[in-house]
Amino acid sequence: MRMVMLVLAFTLMLIPAVLFNFPSLQSMGFQIPGLLLTGVGMLLAMFRS
Amino acid sequence: MWIEWIAALLPIIILLLMMVRFHWGASRAGPLGWFASVAVGYLHFGINLEILAWSQAKAFFLSLDVLLIVWGAFLLYRVADEAGSIDALRAWMPSLTQDKGIQGLLIAWPFASFLQGVGGFGVPVAVTAPLLVGLGFSPIMAVTAPSIGHAWAVTFGSLASSFQALIAASGIPGESLAALSALLLGLAGFGCGIAVAAVMEGWSGVRRLLIPILLIGTVMGGVQIAVVTSGAWALGAMMAGLAGMAISVILARMKRDRSLQGDTSYHALAAWAFSPYALLIVLTLAVQGIPSIKQALSVVILQGGTPRMETALGFISPASAGKEIAVLRHAGAILLYTSLISYGVFRLSGNIERGSIRVIAADMLRKVLPSSVAIFAMVSMSVVMAHSGMTRALAEGLASLAGDVVPFVSVWIGALGAFMTGSNTNSNVLFALLQRDTANLLSLPVSLMLAAQTTGAALGSIISPTKIVVGASTTGMQGQEGGILRVLLRYMLPMLLGLGLLVQGLVCV
Numbered sequence: 352m353r354m355v356m357l358v359l360a361f362t363l364m365l366i367p368a369v370l371f372n373f374p375s376l377q378s379m380g381f382q383i384p385g386l387l388l389t390g391v392g393m394l395l396a397m398f399r400s
Numbered sequence: 401m402w403i404e405w406i407a408a409l410l411p412i413i414i415l416l417l418m419m420v421r422f423h424w425g426a427s428r429a430g431p432l433g434w435f436a437s438v439a440v441g442y443l444h445f446g447i448n449l450e451i452l453a454w455s456q457a458k459a460f461f462l463s464l465d466v467l468l469i470v471w472g473a474f475l476l477y478r479v480a481d482e483a484g485s486i487d488a489l490r491a492w493m494p495s496l497t498q499d500k501g502i503q504g505l506l507i508a509w510p511f512a513s514f515l516q517g518v519g520g521f522g523v524p525v526a527v528t529a530p531l532l533v534g535l536g537f538s539p540i541m542a543v544t545a546p547s548i549g550h551a552w553a554v555t556f557g558s559l560a561s562s563f564q565a566l567i568a569a570s571g572i573p574g575e576s577l578a579a580l581s582a583l584l585l586g587l588a589g590f591g592c593g594i595a596v597a598a599v600m601e602g603w604s605g606v607r608r609l610l611i612p613i614l615l616i617g618t619v620m621g622g623v624q625i626a627v628v629t630s631g632a633w634a635l636g637a638m639m640a641g642l643a644g645m646a647i648s649v650i651l652a653r654m655k656r657d658r659s660l661q662g663d664t665s666y667h668a669l670a671a672w673a674f675s676p677y678a679l680l681i682v683l684t685l686a687v688q689g690i691p692s693i694k695q696a697l698s699v700v701i702l703q704g705g706t707p708r709m710e711t712a713l714g715f716i717s718p719a720s721a722g723k724e725i726a727v728l729r730h731a732g733a734i735l736l737y738t739s740l741i742s743y744g745v746f747r748l749s750g751n752i753e754r755g756s757i758r759v760i761a762a763d764m765l766r767k768v769l770p771s772s773v774a775i776f777a778m779v780s781m782s783v784v785m786a787h788s789g790m791t792r793a794l795a796e797g798l799a800s801l802a803g804d805v806v807p808f809v810s811v812w813i814g815a816l817g818a819f820m821t822g823s824n825t826n827s828n829v830l831f832a833l834l835q836r837d838t839a840n841l842l843s844l845p846v847s848l849m850l851a852a853q854t855t856g857a858a859l860g861s862i863i864s865p866t867k868i869v870v871g872a873s874t875t876g877m878q879g880q881e882g883g884i885l886r887v888l889l890r891y892m893l894p895m896l897l898g899l900g901l902l903v904q905g906l907v908c909v
Contacts, residue, residue, distance in 0.1 A: 371453045
């Protein structure tokens with residue numbers, strides 16, 4: 352379970368970071384949801400246990 | 401200015417506090433450090449959503465550059481281990497000589513350095529400590545000697561992932577950093593060798609083994625300098641460790657017991673055990689040295705640039721083209737090719753069982769995933785701090801606080817970072833920009849300050865709590881970590897002091 356949470360956390364951190372590299376996505380208002388996803392990923396990594 | 405400095409320091413203090421006081425791993429403390437940097441950046445340094453988003457975009461590329469190597473290095477190590485290579489090396493070592501001092505020196509210094517070169521992740525201590533206990537060394541000697549012995553090889557170890565982190569975090573090309581880093585690390589290597597002999601046999605042992613120490617240290621340091629200045633820094637510690645083992649074997653054979661003279665069976669065993677790493681060397685040299693191969697593998701290039709950004713307080717980050725990552729000829733890709741070929745050969749020869757791929761994958765996930773989360777979170781934190789002006793504020797504070805002794809202090813900052821975060825890589829990620837900006841502010845040589853950062857961090861990793869716990873658990877010394885730490889400090893602190901004075905002296909010259 353702990354590993355599944357960590358995989359999920361890592362995925363949530365990485366996906367927005369990859370997508371942020373596309374300026375067109377950023378201009379379409381992806382910044383807020385993307386940063387929220389990153390934050391959720393970071394929180395999951397912190398409290399996975 | 402001081403309020404800014406303290407605010408900029410806050411994310412680092414929170415990160416270190418959670419790791420040291422509350423024993424959080426880097427994969428938990430890193431994300432908290434990121435939140436702290438985002439909060440301080442937003443509330444005090446005037447960053448906006450655009451800066452945050454581009455910081456994450458940049459952090460992805462910087463992390464990928466390091467993580468490809470971390471993943472590849474561990475995969476190769478696990479394939480070799482699953483095929484019995486590490487066990488074969490364990491069996492080979494004691495067959496070389498009956499001189500206990502040379503045995504201890506060979507295993508805890510060049511062999512541990514070689515293992516750091518190819519593996520890392522606490523592998524040098526985990527593999528050599530039980531071996532030393534088996535040879536009759538006390539458990540505390542068995543843990544402390546390799547913990548110190550491999551430290552000088554940490555920066556260019558794990559296929560140079562820590563050095564890659566130094567390049568990525570500082571933005572300074574590896575070619576400018578390699579020579580000075582290898583020089584300082586090579587000098588630190590002599591200190592490591594002397595400390596290993598002192599741990600094993602006391603100061604009388606240092607006198608007795610002084611010539612082997614000087615020979616081995618010169619060969620290992622020289623080879624590392626030669627390899628990394630030629631551009632193949634991923635092979636630096638591994639080749640140095642191999643060369644150190646070769647010269648140690650020659651020295652050991654000179655003191656060899658007559659009963660072992662005719663036994664050559666162990667040499668074949670050793671040659672087989674080293675085969676995955678020999679293949680890695682061949683592939684790395686082929687990719688770097690043969691233009692047609694290099695060109696063919698340069699078809700996939702990843703590059704992530706960032707636009708000009710400005711905070712509400714007017715701190716400007718100029719537009720940057722970003723770092724190029726040639727995916728197919730990256731050190732991580734070469735490690736993957738080596739691992740796949742080695743796996744295939746071992747599988748065909750029956751050295752690896754059918755189901756072992758699952759065991760390797762599960763172990764990779766268990767060991768590498770937490771490090772990956774920690775690296776990405778801390779790189780993200782470091783980039784947010786850089787683009788918000790926090791790193792600049794820290795550098796200004798440090799420059800005015802430490803003044804003329806900044807070069808001396810830079811070594812201790814690196815060591816502190818490694819102790820607190822548990823790794824040379826993390827320390828470089830956290831402090832490389834700070835060291836670079838401080839050096840620029842005071843017109844100090846940036847390459848020397850970054851070399852001091854990574855060498856200090858390599859030595860600081862000696863007392864990394866993770867490594868101490870790994871060492872203690874492999875020798876039945878659980879619960880005695882405090883005693884191990886005291887012994888390690890006795891040898892590490894003089895080395896850091898000497899290194900700090902050397903760097904200060906080099907700047908003055």
